[in-house]
Amino acid sequence: MLSDSELKIISFLKSKKVATSDEISKETGLPLSTVFSNLALLESKGIVKVISDKKIQYISLTSEGESRLRDGMPEDKLLRLLNGNVGNLQELRSKMGSDFEIALGWAKRKGLVELNGEEIKPLVKDYSSPENTLLLKLRNGDSLNENEIQTLMKRKLVERKERRLVEVELTQDAVSKPQELYLTHEMLVSGSWRGKEFKPYNVEALPPFYPIGKSHYFRDFIEKVKDLMISLGFKEVVSDYVEMEFYNFDMLFQPQDHPAREIHDSFIVNGHGSLPNEELVRRVKDTHEKWWKYSWSEENAKRLVLRSQTTAVTARVLSKSPKNARVFTIGKVFRPDSIDATHLVEFHQMDGLVIEDEFTFRDLLSTLRDIFSGLGVKQIKFKPAYFPFTEPSVEVYGFVDPLGWVEMAGAGLLREEVTNPSGVYAPAGAWGIGIDRLAMLFLGVKDIRDLYSTNIEYLRSRRVV
């Protein structure tokens, strides 16, 4: 297998048998570095033989040298500007800019001008510096003697450099047949592919970048949770981000002066909602006033917030007085939290609700066991807990290596103070699970912000699990 560059070099060597790296580079148009690496490859394949490999010294223009060659030496320019007449120092400085001081210095040293105060008087009419002549000579490829080189080096117009020169000889006729790049439709139609050879590729090289379409890894996790809930017989329900406090708090038996309802615990949205049917509102009001002993305010219940818990969706379901239910919701909730590796102002919860005639606390614990086992948490334990809207209440802890026991969910049987006002009299179990934290545990994500990453390379690099 020969590369394009190798083939070019071979084809040139065929006409010449022996050649130097300089000649090869000049004829093939390949940069010297490419020529050296390909000659090494060809030598290792036994196609060429290296006759000599030496370092040669040469004189190379510096960047200043290049610009002087292009624009002329500064003192030459000065004398051209004077054109045999006396000139003003300030005027010339403004015409020549930064080169002026250099030009004046050299012109004085070479005895070309005299300086009287502000006046510059030329002592010759026309001048072409020897440096300029030498630069032109160098450009034409003529060689310079040591004196001439020193003249240019003093003014930092050239420098000495070293480079490699390799001389090689072609040892065998490596290529015989003409090579085709592509197999075409026409070749197949005419049969002209017969007798043709196809140029080999460097099939071991890594390919260029190819953008593929890919799903988002955290969305995949959320969809997996949905599938699990479907497989457990639950129906998905949804509702909106902007929510009335009535559903976010009041229906959930959270008194209006409860610390969780203070202004810094939820995001407030301007405006007021309209409450549902009077009967439900009256019953919620009576329940609050009976048990929490304060005067319940309709105005507070109408206030709008970005929902702070998906239990608000559960409350919406309850408000329709269902006889039975087996529903879940996954969605965003919003809380004013300071942002760090484990906290964001928005995250997901998965809330579930079962309303069934014979549903018990034991059934609730069993359901939670099923959910977590479906998610891959095999070892769980239950801790008694407190939520205003459930009794008995429970927190679920799951065992995750290497963290140990991690709190994963809050759950309970809804209080009758929550269900009865909506006309639900059957037992009801409910739970809320923080999805982001679970996803972080399962997906090996250390920073919650990575779940919402704005870095496409991070998303491209995540293995699909």
Next chain:
Amino acid sequence: MPTVNLNKWILQSMTGLSKEEISDYLFKLKSEVNEIDQDTISVEVNADRLDMLGLGGIVRALKGISGKEKGERKYSVNETEYVLEVGDVPSRPFALACVIYNVRLNPEFYLKELIQFQEKLHDTIGRRRKKVAIGIHDLKKVKGKIIKYINLPLSSTFVPLNQSREMSVAEVLKETEQGRIYGNISVRNGMTPAIVDVEGVLSIPPVINSERTRISGETTSLLIDVTGTNFDAVYQTLDLLSTNLAELGAEIGSVVVKGTKEFKSPLLNHVNVSANVSNINRRLGTDLDGGEIVRLIQKMRMDASLDGDEIRVIVPPYRVDIMTYADLAEDVAMAVGYDNFSLTQGSSQGLGTLSERSSFYRKLRSLLIGAQFQEIYTLVLMKSSYQLAGDYVKVENPISVDYDSVRNSLMWNVLLFLANNQHSRFPIRVFEIGETVKAKAESDTSYLNELRVSLGIMDSKVSYEGLQAPLHEVISNLTGRTPSYQAVEDKLFIKGRCANIYMEGQQIGILGEVSPEILSNYGVLYPVVLAELYLDKIMGMV
């Protein structure tokens, strides 16, 4: 959740339990234990168990659940000659008091624990002193037996706690930290509530006590006043304080309260709650007999008796969280131990169903991935200055300008995402499916979520067609219909390179090459072609 710090050795010696036993039993009582140092543990207490915010309550509960004691712990109350005269204090109308003898505040741990209990009650049932405030005084330093609860003018003076000079109430409100935090709760019309004895101010609830009656390690008897805006919360707080101190060996003395009515406090209120054996078993999914349930309730330090199928429970003054049979059921479950419930095998309910939105966007998602777009998922809250068109929902109390509004379009999110990836490998082809919020919509909150998808391509060169072609195929495959395009001028897009997308005569989206002005707003230095589809509308048609 409130956390209380306790001395580990004192707790162990009072309960006769080992460190591990204490930890296990407290877990069963909703509380988690953490070790702070070799002498101190912290206990996370759930907000309903106010009695467990103090050492006495924790000891009482532990003795019950570990089987060392059972039923209600009753405390005797001695009558005293102390009187609390309750005057007319409209901003904070209710006040009660009691005296405590033989209280132990030495070594210092006991004193600190009492103050901690007081503060935790302030924060929970007291709603940060708005609803209830507690004053604890050294009884020996109180002059006379007549205590009064009255309104005083702000010019009244006394030496407040931790101060060395006499100050007016107005000065206290302005110059002390306590005054600044709590000063505006109960002051009305230049008057402040005050507890006074014959010599002057004992405290100005809910702000601060007087230095004169400060408690210390030498204190052996207390006067406790509790004031507030809700009578139930006030008497419950005094019941909790007095019973917890009594559990630790102190004696409760009653105070005669003279106001519109005359009665003695603390009330040590008992409530009768009854439940059916079958109700409890039905709620829990257990098969316990009546005697067993009574025994379990006694373990939770309540007296209970069985009358046929009915369980009669007398809720003691320290269990203010028990309201109905459901609360009793929870206590029974806790006494059984949540981990002792034998779980049932998953009851098969057949398959559930996805919401219409979910099943719809799943199809869309797989089509877009097939069209070589990378899915992205960004935040719903965003900086309002990035929302360049349309009404959006403003957050009234944002914590940062970066999250001061709810997105009304996903195009902003896609543009921000592209802006953030200009040094990544090109081309960048992304989409996001997500909910936006529409303001002033027809709903009971006048706001509605809208499901949308936005797609963007950024590359060194992009074209309208480069996005239109894949989008067209996706829409056709999703809906079985062919969309049409109508040229439109929109300030987001380059003139002549933008179209509204139509289906069945309704606009279902927009598509175009983003205008250089908009790109520079987002700091994007490469061309972008962008589209958005209104999925709720499309779902309504198919």
